[in-house]
Amino acid sequence: MGTSPGSPSSVPPQTPETSSGSPQKTGTGRSPLALVVVAFVVALMLYFGYHQARRGGVASIPRAGQSLIAPDFSLESLDGPAMHLSDFRGKAVLLNFWATWCGPCKIEMPWFVDLQKQYGPQGLQIVGVAMDDASKEDIAKFAKDMGVNYPILIGKEAVGDQYGGVPALPETFLIGRDGKIVDKIIGLRGKGEIEDSIKKALDTRPASSQASLAQ
Numbered sequence: 473m474g475t476s477p478g479s480p481s482s483v484p485p486q487t488p489e490t491s492s493g494s495p496q497k498t499g500t501g502r503s504p505l506a507l508v509v510v511a512f513v514v515a516l517m518l519y520f521g522y523h524q525a526r527r528g529g530v531a532s533i534p535r536a537g538q539s540l541i542a543p544d545f546s547l548e549s550l551d552g553p554a555m556h557l558s559d560f561r562g563k564a565v566l567l568n569f570w571a572t573w574c575g576p577c578k579i580e581m582p583w584f585v586d587l588q589k590q591y592g593p594q595g596l597q598i599v600g601v602a603m604d605d606a607s608k609e610d611i612a613k614f615a616k617d618m619g620v621n622y623p624i625l626i627g628k629e630a631v632g633d634q635y636g637g638v639p640a641l642p643e644t645f646l647i648g649r650d651g652k653i654v655d656k657i658i659g660l661r662g663k664g665e666i667e668d669s670i671k672k673a674l675d676t677r678p679a680s681s682q683a684s685l686a687q
Contacts, residue, residue, distance in 0.1 A: 564673035571604035648676030
């Protein structure tokens with residue numbers, strides 16, 4: 473029976489075992505396809521093991537229950553003066569790591585512009601961190617062309633490492649009014665899902681003191 477147009481083919485690669493009516497034995501007694509599969513599995517294990525090692529700390533925050541304090545940092549802004557994450561304490565923060573070459577970033581940035589307008593009066597502050605090699609001038613032009621209405625900071629690898637290495641872009645952290653990470657989004661998600669995470673961050677209470685944050 474043939475496969476329908478547009479549906480993935482389930483036909484395996486042609487090998488000595490599959491190209492004829494009966495199995496053929498190789499000189500080693502092992503199927504070349506089996507060797508390829510084993511090599512593929514080993515490569516996957518090495519790949520995920522490497523990235524799991526890089527993405528310790530914040531990258532492995534639980535989705536529910538306990539959460540972590542978002543690491544503070546100081547980064548140069550497009551306007552010149554340095555900004556700290558702690559400058560926005562008491563607000564809900566959407567911290568977005570992005571780059572000018574990142575296609576999905578260009579899709580979600582207009583959403584962030586709308587969400588900043590909608591939820592800014594409720595205490596939301598979106599902060600973009602540019603993680604690429606473009607010049608400050610090029611990043612500023614890009615942000616202007618995109619109509620960005622929130623601070624853009626010039627990223628550093630050291631800050632990315634504080635947040636688990638930021639192995640993929642875009643990567644977004646939702647930080648509550650108490651300075652704790654309440655959600656993390658890797659890659660492009662729907663605007664509605666991002667909005668739900670914003671509401672979760674807004675639905676937190678500011679820490680009463682620095683001591684309570686340390687606790």
